[in-house]
Amino acid sequence: MFKPLDGLAPKPKVELDVDGTTVTVAQDRTLAIALLEAGYHATRRNHRGEPCAPYCLMGVCFECLVQVDGVDNVQSCQVRVRAGMKVCLPQGPRAVKER
Numbered sequence: 001m002f003k004p005l006d007g008l009a010p011k012p013k014v015e016l017d018v019d020g021t022t023v024t025v026a027q028d029r030t031l032a033i034a035l036l037e038a039g040y041h042a043t044r045r046n047h048r049g050e051p052c053a054p055y056c057l058m059g060v061c062f063e064c065l066v067q068v069d070g071v072d073n074v075q076s077c078q079v080r081v082r083a084g085m086k087v088c089l090p091q092g093p094r095a096v097k098e099r
């Protein structure tokens with residue numbers, strides 16, 4: 001789906017953990033772009049179980065929400081990847097926590 005432009009120098013790579021799978025991505029990417037390039041075309045499922053994917057890539061639509069290092073609802077288009085980042089792709093609604 002996505003191909004880097006020809007002629008650009010190869011970028012250093014970093015490894016992420018995406019739902020327990022090690023994924024190698026270019027280190028200068030936002031998390032949303034890195035996931036798309038790695039073949040994760042649906043980065044979460046909504047409350048009806050429908051697949052959702054990053055849409056605007058500029059922090060407006062909130063279609064790119066994922067869990068990063070245990071923090072829910074991170075806009076993946078607004079964070080840069082870093083080595084060792086642990087990413088969980090939401091699969092529908094979360095359970096309501098008791099207080």
Ligand code: FES
Nearest residue numbers: 057060061062077
């Ligand atoms: S892709 Fe729209 S807010 Fe991230």
